[in-house]
Amino acid sequence: MSSEVILPGDPIPLDSVIGDNLDDSDSGPVIQLGPGVLHIPPETLLPIRAGTLTTVARSKPQKSTTIYVDTTGGRYVPAVHDTILGTVIGRFGDQEKSFYRVSIPGSAAPIGILSSAAFANAASRHTRPNLSNGTTVYARISAFSIALGEPELECFDENTGKEGGFGELKGGMLADVSNGLARRLLAPSGAYGGPSVVDVLGKLVPFEIAVGRNGRIWIDSESCKMTAAIITAIQETEELPRERMEERVQKIIKGARKE
């Protein structure tokens, strides 16, 4: 993985992207474009955001290079498979087939549609959840295109069809984080070469967390005070280097324990 700061319009030299992926391939190099890079045929790659140009070389399933511009800020634009935290704000349809309108705070498309059948064990009308307005749901975007307008949501694990942590969230507290932090929190443990803020917190105190790609997190723990402290710890340490993050987190959690 390599990275450098890039501005829109800067040239991306193809050689550097392809690197040693070029040799021993019969069909030519494979480049996958992530967010922030536009392909202008035949072979120009145009960065359209400012941030860190990141290239990741992969060997499985085939030899390829993924290239994208990593940014922290900006508004969340829905994408399929993303998990979001939303609030039920209305319901429409009839007894047989009803839908919830779910507001997705901080999103380019502000309202998502959640079918009452899109829950685990929702085969029968009687087992479907009955959500009132104001309920917070942890959901996954199952379909979205700009032409479609409103993202479609589902509240079950797409691989297993089971609940998998999706659905109505009870208790705990919601908080806003930046788009970039939400992405970092969702990355697999150790993806950034060391413990993340969640890893550090997890060693100190038991808690539950749900991260929405729309820049929202949900936290539940032993007490109000601890939940508030965990939220503070996550929000405050976003821009700190790892050692200082660890120190700060420990101090905040210790402070919440003491009183």
Added chain:
Amino acid sequence: MPRDLTPSTIENTFVLKALTERIRLDSRSFNQLRDLDISFSSTEYGVVDVKLGRTRVIARISAEITQPYADRPYDGLFIIATEISPMAAPTFEAGRKSEDELVISRIVEKSIRRSGALDTESLCIISGEKCWAVRADVHFLDHDGGLMDAACIAVSAGLLHFRRPDITIEGVGSRREVIVHPITERVPVPLAVLHVPVCVTFSFFDVRRASSAISGRTRNDEAKDVDDDDVEEEDDSSVAVLVDATLQEELLRHGYMSVTANTNREICQIQKGGDMPVDVGVLLSCSEAAIMVAEKVTKLINKRLKEDGARRNVGNLLVEARAENDR
């Protein structure tokens, strides 16, 4: 334009439950102000940048010569413009006044203009003909609650910081002429500020409503609670009073009261909103707290003014250039 955020049930329940345990999300105590930062422009007079936590407001004071109103020939003009742009939050629409905005502009107006913070008579140049029109433009940059408090501090500090160009009147009778001396030529003149009003907003939470929501108790239980309270005459356990609420707290509160006070221990205005009755005791304690905040804030304004003055007055030139010096 996105809709206003509607707080979810989770947030509502959590904030209220935390308040019963006397916890605020940002770990402040109930009567604690957020970090307040006041800074002045280094190049121009009357430009103030106020940061109250994440809320940020810039006030800009300006003055020009104009004609006074016919019915008030001895008074200058003083206008405060408080238009909120979508910069503060995308939920505000450009060019259209929301209800919140109206409340904010009314409170700032009552706090500063109607309380006579600026002596408008001192703005008169030639009665009925010429006077100064002082204008305060408030730019709301970031909205995290307490917009009116921040706006009020910004305008008050701006009035103290502002200097208008010096003028002389030449000629007599109808041939009188006003000569404006650019600030590069003559030391500019401060405004006649009579007092420094500081607005403090108190947010009320009905904690009893909260505890019943949490435990899901019936109406009868609640009624019983009220009886108990009457016996004990314990008010403050049923109402949580928060100073300087964040936006989240503002969206969830049951009522609020804005109190404007100054260091003379005068209350300039009180505005109450929301659907929660407030006891006399709470009103009095809020007023007392407002005066304390006003003292603290005024102290900070004066400190910053002094620092700014020292920075401008390199080589003590301003003292040398004073009109009352010997020549």
Added chain:
Amino acid sequence: MTVLGPAQRSPATATTAFLYRVDGSASWTVGTAHIIVSVSGPMEVNKRDELPDIATLEIVVRPDVGVASTREQFLQDRIRRVVGPVIALELHPRTLIQIVVQIVQSGDTKTLNTIALSASINATYMALLDAGVPVRSTVSATSIVCYGTSSIQGGLTTGVLIDPTRPELEKIEKDITSVHTIAYELKGGQIERLLLSESVGTFTEDEVFECYDTAAKVCEETNGTMREAVTKSVQQKGGWRD
């Protein structure tokens, strides 16, 4: 060939990401001018403003003093002409990208309208970057003020001020011959094309071409300032990752 006198220039500073409720923010300070810009979007658009194939671009310019007038309308129009073609609006159709330009200190004298424009363009571009709105290239703008003072001996001293401060402007206000607001599109730090040339006053062809050349140099420098600000912001936001 130099037709115009030697040039002086005030340095510019940029900061980004200091407002929390909007998606992107930037402040641009040059000379005595101070502009703050916020960008929100792509987000929900009013049905009546919705465009089927591209994003709606809303630009609001707010004056430092008083209510918006023709001056702000002019600024709004010019900013739109410069940043509009650079934003990849077609990537987010049926959404709104909202830009609010707050002039804190215009830096112009009463009769001029150039520093506020060039500073607004630079600030707007930085805020767009901070908001992660897709843009195809970089944009920088500058103001060039040409003046000529005739001395008692009869000779003519000419000079050029680049992004001058207000006191500097006031000093030479009577002798200003022409004012040029110039914006370039850059790619990879190199000048690509001219986006805006707004000239007022009397000037010769040679003079205006020299202004373009000077502006090109200044815009490349400004582009460097922007790159520094972005790098700083990216590093700061990196946090606990390697």
